[in-house]
Structures are given as structure tokens and as C-alpha cells.
Amino acid sequence: MKIVADENIPLVPQFFASIGEIQTYPGRGITPEHVRDADILLVRSITQVNRQLLEGSRVRFVGTTTIGLDHVDTEYLNECGIAYSNAPGCNASAVVEYVVGTLSVLADELGFELESKSVGIIGRGAIGSKLEKALTSLGMKVLSNDPPKENEGEEGLYPLEEVLQCDVISLHVPLVEEGEYQTHHLMNHQVLSGLRGDQILINSSRGDVIDEAALKQRLQEENPPTVVLDVFNGEPVVDTELADLCHFVTPHIAGYTLDGKVAGTEMVYKSFCRYLGLPERHKLGQFLPEPPLKKLAFSSGADPFWALHTAIRTCYDVRHDDSNLRRTLRLPEAERGKAFDELRKGYRVRRGFEQVKVVLKGGKVELLNKLSAVGFNIQSK
Template identity: 35%
Template sequence: MINIAYDEKIPYIEEVIAQCSKQSQLPLSAHAFTGTDTPAEIIEKAQLATARVLIVRSVTKVHADLLLNSAVKIVITATAGVDHIDKNYLKKHHIALKTTHGSNANAVSEYVLAVFLAYLSARQKSLENNSEHFSIKHILRETSVAIIGCGNIGSRLYATFEQLGVNVIGYDPPLLKKALAHQSHHAKLERYSSLAEVHGADFITFHVPLTHTGQNATYHMCDERFLTALRKKPWIVNTARGGVVDEIASIAALKRGLIGGIVLDVWEGEPKINLAVLNKTIFATPHIAGYSKEASLRTAKKIFDHLLACVKDDRFLPMTQKSGNQSSPSLTARFHPPQSEQIKPQKLSNLSLWNPVTMQLERDVGCPLDCEDDDSLINWLVNFCLQSSAVPALTSELKKYHATNPQTNKSSKTNLSEIINPFQRLRQAMRQRHEWSTLSLLASLDENSAHPLTTKTRCIIKALGFK
């Protein structure tokens, strides 16, 4: 028997554990705890006294106080970032750490792309106000985008912006050092630029982990010194971690005219955010850039893979206690749909990614299958952007999609009215939605709340033409 303690707010986690037990033919004893978005969240020590596996979200701080005298041998986090985990403690006590990095890469990329479309719209309008008339294609050629952090998300964005014909500037000293060390001809060394080139970009987006120490520490890397060196009044976008961008310094830079705007999805001190900072942003969202159904499914699949490997590991159960046919077909294959022909969509509703797929994908496993056709959406958007009417056309198609394919929300254990903090309440509302894409999610936000955070969230929709 392997005991598991898990955060019940992780989407599909019960199904993942049940299917893992079925696949491995080993009994798993799972005990849920309710992770909250407040530091006061505590997991009962009794749960960890026997739990070999701990599955958490970013709201659970995994450190010595939590793990002392526990039986935990592996920590699985449903996140890419690990700033909520004391990695040194885990290493010292021989506790394995597994992440779900890359699971929300599509969702975050789509979020940044949506913001960039809004930037293009604003820039085109500004040129028209100055009696200058340029097509979107021309503006794209004259626009430079700096991507700070070229990992799972940054590399996707790099490829997308390249397809758009934008001048892309990649900045990632650790990855550049690794590429140079391997001396591989496959390493795309031309992707990496200098900080001086970043300072000359029109649009700067951050995709780095939050680190406080080391040569390439990222805490407040966008600080007063960084902002003062900027040359083109760029938009600053942070979907990485609160603390990467110095919010106070950014507001000061905005007042001085050093930057053209700030877009924040992550915040210093969240969920208690600085309303003075909020009121100065162009767009603001409650840490939901990575929230989409697709991202949830990818996360579930990665947790399943980690958990299945864990229960077959000698460190968790002696070989003499293992049972069942170890050569049975892996459930992992069932998380992938059959290979299909390359999609050449004419309308948004024709994309397999956007069609109603819940029943088809949730059959069998209870945890919907992963989708390998995500890039077709991005490619379609890229092609749309090359038209002069890119933003209105995109808006029109999104509205048509939502008119013909209304989304239904599954019931949730969380009563939103019980959540006092507005940041937490809005974030939880986003977590309960089941749109497949982040673009879809942004297009269908609830507009009933008058809280400034909700108002700012709606700005993205309005910038893209939604009413």
C-alpha cells in the first residue's frame, strides 16, 4: 500500500490516482487536503506521517516545517515553477521532486499573443491618429519583441513571433551558457541576444523562474536600472512570477515616460496585491495566464506519468510486494489522440482544438486526452494576423464560436461567495472554467463583478474588440 497526500483542487487528480492504481495494479491510499491561496494553509501532520507521495500546487509551501518527521519520498508539484519548494531541504533528505513544466506553455503563449494583438491594435491606431497609414504586415516588420527566458514558453513564443515576421530578441544567459558548453551544431545560438538589444525592444515579455540568489538571479530583474536603459517606451508583460518585475519601479518608469504600458498576470505579495499598481496597468489578470482546459489536461497527464513511475520504483515498494502484469499496455498512450492529417482551418470553429471534445476525450480514462493539434491554432492566428483586418477578423470568429458553442461549467467544491479576497475569488472562478484555450477564456470572462481587478481583466477583451 502506497499512501498519497494530494491537493484536491488539482483538476482531475482523483481520476489520475484511480487510473494509476488500475494501471499499476497496486493499491493506493489517497488522502485529500484543501490547498488554499493563503499562507495559513496547513496539511495535517497525520497525513504526512505515512504519505510517501505529496502532490501540491504553488499555494502549498513545501519546506522543513511541513516535511519534518514525514514519510514523504517524492513531491510532485502541479506547476512549472518551484519557488514554493525548499529544494535544498529535499536534496539533503533524498526526497525526489517532479514538476509539470511545459504543461501550460500553450496557454501562456496564447495569453501573450492576445496581449500582443492588443498592442498591434493600439500601435496601428496611434499611427492613424498621426495620419500615417500602415498595414499590420508593415507594422509587424517594424516591431521588435524581446523574450526574456527561452524555455518551454519562451521558445514557443519565439517561433510564433518569427512566423509573424517580427524581429525577435531572445535573452537567456543560462541557456546560452549551456548551449555554448555543449558546442552542438543543433543549438540555436542565433536565438540569444544581448541585454543591450533587449533594451531596444518595443514589446518585452518575461518567462523566467523566480530566483533570489546566483549570478542570474531573477528577483526584480526588471528594476529601475533595467527600465532606465529602455529606449523605445515598450510594453512590459509579466506572466512569470510576481517579483520578477519590480512593480513600484515600473510605475515610476511609467510616470517618467520610460515605458508605454504594463501588463501583469502575476503579482508581488499575491493574493494581497497593490491596488495602486493595479490601477496603472493596461491589462491585469489574477495569475490565470496558464489556466485553460488544455493546460489542466497536460498537467494531469504529467502527474500521472510521475505517479506511475513512482509506484513502480523500488524505493517506494519492495519488489516482493509488487503484483500484476508489469508489461500491460501503458495508460500514457491513451492520453494521446490518434495522429490526424495536418489541419488547414478556414474558420475557427473548424479547428479540432475548438470543437466540443469533452465527451469524446473524457471517455475511458475520466481524465481527457491530450491534444497534439495545438499548433494549428497558433498557425491559424499567425496567418490571420498577416491580414490588415487581423484583430477585427479574430474578434468576429471568436464571437461566432462562443455564440454557437456555449461552454458549461462543471460543479465545483468551492463556493466562490465564501472567498473573501477578490484576487482569490476571481482566480478560483477562472480555475472552474473549462474553456480549452486561454484565448477562449479571455473572450468569455464574467463581467458581473465591479471589482477593479475584474474591470482590468476585461480590458484585454475590450482591446480585442469584445463588448
């Protein structure tokens, strides 16, 4: 059995070597020739899996180690009888940590307290629902919008117009090109022109959810909002003019904790084993290395505000990824796309908050609850 995989999917040999021969290629460079005699195809979001790629191949299973399926033509796969699997929720915690970490830094730089802000979450899926819970526990007022879920009877959701009035707007929707629940250019000229200068917009979902031309226009107007982008319309190419107008830009790494990435590999491996009726011989715990940071300890005299933000930023500080991307945007235009992909390929080992034990003396219940809500492993003394 032959397995073709994106070279940046972690732990593919560890999980799949006993199943078949593995060949890896850059995700953007996987071609019909590469998959023609393959039985299994393993991809991330940057590989478009469709008729053009698979027609004439013997591929019978496609696994994408990502939450979404918008890069996979599932209609074509169903038509051809090709099984497929994704990894829903695998990096939800990582994206939540990205948003929380970004808000922590913005609170300092813009001069506000988290509890003073309302947050509008657009998309209450695996990520949005987890983010809603975390931010609510941090004392923020959260309004979520998700028309498909509302149509299914889910409660506690709000109209888009109301959510768009919140101080912070965070996007967590799949890219849907057409239909009743289209999200392509959901943030269009009309929506963006209505954003206030005291609002914050964070996009860690898909680049095409925002009309970048309209966003660039709005950011050049009077009293622009504060914008943080982790995803872009033309990846791996980034509009440098737009980037210069944003507060933070990062290279599509919001979900890039090691824990989230390898969880995606494990989920696809398990799906494939079920597909073939094979025993699951490997588990994630066999392969994860020890985290570089295992414990943070605060004394009973620690200021709760300082302790919370110190813990968050010790594990994730958006300014590091922002500066790395901005350095590549100063390169000659022909080199920027490759540099964007290299940032992702060579991304540092970032571990999830849950890998860090926070020791807190004095039992400050409110602080304990907040640290626990954003994912830390709490130990009170």
C-alpha cells in the same frame, strides 16, 4: 497509500484513485498536519514545499503540476531522499497563446501592426522558445536572452541590453533568488527607468521578477511604457495602485488552458508510475471533454489581417480576464485575496488553439502559415 493534493489540480481522482486514498485542500492552506501521514503530495505553484511543511511527515514523492520548481526546496528533498517531479512545458502553448492574444488586442488599441514590432524574449526555455518561433512566423523580429543557455553553448541569443531595446519585452524566466543567474528583481529600478513610452512590457513568469515599487514609480513618470501583468509580488494580494497604472492585469492565468493544466497532471502521474515501477493505466485522452468551439471557417474573400486576429481573439481575449480581476480590486481590501484565488479556482474552461480547426478557402499560404504557427489546426480548401 495516502495522497494529499491541491483541490484545484484537475483530474487527480481520474489519474490517482486507483493508487491510493485522496484528500484535497486549498493549495495555500496545505499544512504540516495535512501531510503528516501522506505518502504523496501533489501541488501547484502556490504551495511552498519545504522543511517547514514536510518535516516529520512520511511523504516520499512530491509532484508539482507546474513548469517551475522555484516553490519547491529541492535541496531539502534531495537531503531527505524524497523524490519529486514537475511538468516542464505542460502549459507552454497556453502562455504563448496568452501573449499572442494580448498583442493582438494591443495592436488594435494602440494602433500598430504586429509585423512592425520587435520582441525581446527574456528566457528561452520551453515557453520562450515556443513563443520565439510563433512570433517570428507572424513576421515580428525576435531577440531572445538567456545567459544560462548561452553559457551552455546555445546559439542565437542576445545581450540583455540589446533585448531591452525591443518594442515588446516578454518575461519567461523562473524565479531565482540568488547566484550568478538571479532573476529576482531582474527588472529593477535601473532597467525600468530606461524603458521608453513606446515599449510594451508583459510579465507572465513570476511576480518577483519585477520590482513592483520601481515599476509603479516608472508608470507615474512622464511617457510610461505599456504594461501587462499576469503575476504579482504578493499574490493573492494585488497592489491596486499598480494595477490601475497597467494596461491589462490578469489573475495568474496565462497558462490556464484546460489542456495545459491536465497535461501537468498527466506528466506528474507518469513520473510517479515510473518512480514506483507501476504501469501507466491512464492517458489524457480518456478524460478531456469535447471543446466548446471546434471549427472556424473563413471564405476565400476573408481579409488575412482580419481572419488572423479574429481566430486569435475568438479563442483568447485578454480583456475578459482583465475586467474580471479589476472587479475584485474594487472589493474591500480584506476580501481581495480570496477573490483572486476564487477567480483562478473557478476559471472558465479555456481550450488551446490546437483544439480549433480553422477552415480557410482559397489557400492563402501566408495566412495559413501564421495560423499554424500560433497553434491552430489548419484545413485548406
